[in-house]
Structure formats: C-alpha cells, structure tokens
Amino acid sequence: MTDLRTHATEIHEQFSDQLDLSVDDVEERLETLVEEYKVPVSEARRSVVNTYLDEAGMDRDDLGGGGSGNEQVQVADVDAPEEWVDITAKVVELWDPRSDAVAQVGLLGDETGRIKFTKWSKSDLSELEEGAVYHLRNVVTDEYQGRFSVKLNRTTVIEERDEDIEVGDDDVTVEGALVDIQSGSGLIKRCPEEECTRVLQNGRCSEHGEVEGEFDLRIKGVLDDGEDVHEVLFDQDATEELTGITLEAAKEMAMDALDTSVVADEMRADVLGQYYRVTGPTFGRYVLVDELETLTEPADAEAVLIKARSI
C-alpha cells in the first residue's frame, strides 16, 4: 500500500459514518494535491480532512482520536517501546542533528513532562518550529537505556495547534544523608568512540574492546532519609561542585598515587555522612543531579520538641 493509500484509508475511516465516499475518492484528492500541486503529504491530508469536515458539518474535535486508532497519550504515559501513539506537545528544544539521516531532533513537552523526539530525513515531513504546539498522529515510541523517546515516521501526521502548553517539569527533588558511594565512581575512563561514552572496565569497552579511554568524573551515590533511598548520579560538573575536586586535580592525584581509586577514596571521606538536597530529571532508577545543596542549617528542633511533649 502506498503512503497516500494509507492516509486515504485512515481518512475514509474517519468519515465513513457521515459521508458516502470511497477510499479511492479520498486517495484521488490527496494525489491531486501531492502530485500535481506538490503539497507536502501532511498538508494535503489536513486540507482533505478539512474539506470533508465542511461537507459533513463537523468540527475537528468531533474526530476524536482519529482514524489511526492510536491512543492519545501524554508524555509521562510513555512507558514502553514500539507503541504507536498520538501525542499533543510543544517543541521545547531543537538540537543539531548529528547525522544526515535525522532531519530534526529535540525535546517535546506537555503538562506531564518532556520527551525526546526524532524526525527522520527520509520521512519527508514538514518542519517543526521551536515553541510551537503540534498534534502528532502516528508516532512510535522507543527506549534506550531506560529513557523513552518518540520517533516521527512517514505516516506521521503533523498538525500545528493554535494553543500553548505549560510544559511540566519532570525534575524531582530528593534529600537525605549520603550513605554510600558505589563502585564506578570517582575518576573513570569512557570509550572515545562517537556516541558511545560507555565506562571502561580495565581499559575495555563492552562494545569496542580495548580503547584509549577519556577521563571523566562521576559519582553514583545513595541518598537516604531514613524512610526511602534514592540513587543519585553526579556528572563531572556536579561531582566537582560536590567534592571541590576538579577533573584536572583528580588526574594529578591519580598520577601521584599511580592508582585512580584514590580519587573515589578522597571523595568518600569528604561527602559520606553529609546531608544533601538534589534536584534533577530521573534516568532509569537514578536522579541526575542538576542542582545541589548541602544542608548545613540545623533542622527545627523546637517544633519536634513541642510535638514530643504533647503526646
């Protein structure tokens, strides 16, 4: 089935109750626009749908979820790969595509959070603009290392919406005592292969074998408030802020000791047992630390004392 045929079938489904038309009729209209007048497919579809809406005396809202039969989801609902969904979201950020195969890449957001999107060059879709809100039909969810994204494809229909969305913050804030720094923390080496960045184990990358690694700093820690534990991940910047040890200083320490583990040991002595509050997005089971605060103010003893005396 050609793309136009797919679109035609879907449009036909949407109106088959209201209007007496065949899939061929719909396809013909689409063909005229796309092939004769060089209108992009998504615009052609939009135009054809509008025509039929007028004919049927319907509003766009009457179409509901549309003929694709997909579930209309919110960003935070995306929790499995390879599902076909419809999504209404704002383009929060556009990034520079790293490959010619990608036309556009960036972040979409709605009230519930943010999610990465990828639009392939070969899909030949219209351009998304930063800050605009779109209704995207027929996008596919994907997952990489616990993080979800959506991919636009040839069958995706892009409709710009004349509305604004207050994009939700999916950052979380957790606090507690730093009770553990896990292995793989401190001065580490990452695979230098493009887009790999895996952490090396004994100089080996699990994907690319033995490589000349690039030094980096990170801490995989555990914050514990006596009720819950949260695993938190400090990247180089956050680790430097937390420990006061820069990447350069860490390299020197390791060079002097002929051992990289001295860096993590030094960090443990500085930060274990201290109280912190951190804020950032979640990634798998980790909170990625964007903001960091050391809790040095003594907590309010008075209020607890009053309560203790009252019971």
Added chain:
Amino acid sequence: MATTPTREVARRVFAGEFNDATYTFTESDDERAPVYLLLPTGERVNRVFVVGTLMETEDVGDDSEYWQGQVIDPNGDRFYMYAGQYQPDAASMLRELEPPAYIAVVGKPRTYETDDGEVNVSLRPESITEVDAAVRDRWVVETAERTLDRVQAFQADAAEDPEDGATVDEYVAMAREEYDYPVENYRRLVVGALESLEDDEIEASAGD
C-alpha cells in the same frame, strides 16, 4: 519488575532504643535473606545511620586488629561498633581518629549472646567519616522525628481493638509480642535529645 534487590533503608534510632533491640529475624528461608533487628517501637532494621561523638577507640583483637569504637548520643547512651579485617576502611578510621570527634557511621546491626545469656547489640560499620557539629545536630533532630513517628504509630496501633484490628502493623505486633518495654521510654529519649540541643543554644547565646 525489579531484578536487583532493593537497598535497605538506613534507619534513624537513638542508642537507648537500639541497645534494647535484641530480637532478630529473617523474612525467608533463603540463606542470604537479610537479617532484621526489631526495634521496640515496631520497625525492622537492616541498616542504620548514626551521627554522634566518638568517645573511645580500642583494638580489642587477639591475633589480628579488631577495633571497637564507642559513639555517644545526646542522651549519653552509647553505640558500640566493631571493625576488623573485613571492614578495612572502617577499621583504619577507628585506628586513626582521635576521640572526641563527631563521626557519621553507616552500618549493619549485629547481635551476640554473652556466656550469661545476655544479648548485646552492636554495629558493623560499612563506612565511617568525620563530620561537623551541624551534621550531628541535624541527625539528632531527624532521629527524634523518625522515633516520634514510630512511637505514634505504635500507640495508634495499640489503641485499636486487637480483635478486629485489621490495621495492626506487622512489626508493631511483633514488637508487642517480643518486648516488654513501655514505648514511653523512647518518647523520653526524643525529648531528652532535643532538650540537649536547646541547652547548647542557650549556652551558645549566653557566651555572646
């Protein structure tokens, strides 16, 4: 869903309650099932976080080094901890630290029965770090809050009619079964600990 076992929370408890907690149990027959200490206020404990003043350190080992550390809390009760060759980092901290010093300890509870049948409770440290007075004060208030929460939950449970007490917490029920200590004792520990902080403040402002 979770394939990795969840990490045990580090509970907050004053030494007075910790040392009363002599009953331990496991929740499955698995050899590696975690051992829990049962607090008299009705909470299971597999890990604790303690901040206090290191008062004494001593190598009590016969053949190899085996360090004992004593940490005092605001009520004057002591946590006892032991670190040997299998806890090299904690052992070297106890070797090197000069008491008195504020330290933060993450550790696992351990019990052992003496020859005369008494059960002693101690800590096997996972980590020991030196901290300042602000961290210690924060720990005292936090531990007071957590203890008070447990005392309240225990009392609320006790108020229920056990006959139709579907709401009875498993560990509160276990604590009532295993221990004969009035939970009022632990409320007093909370008041005592917090009052000691207030006294510090008064002394500090008197010194201005």
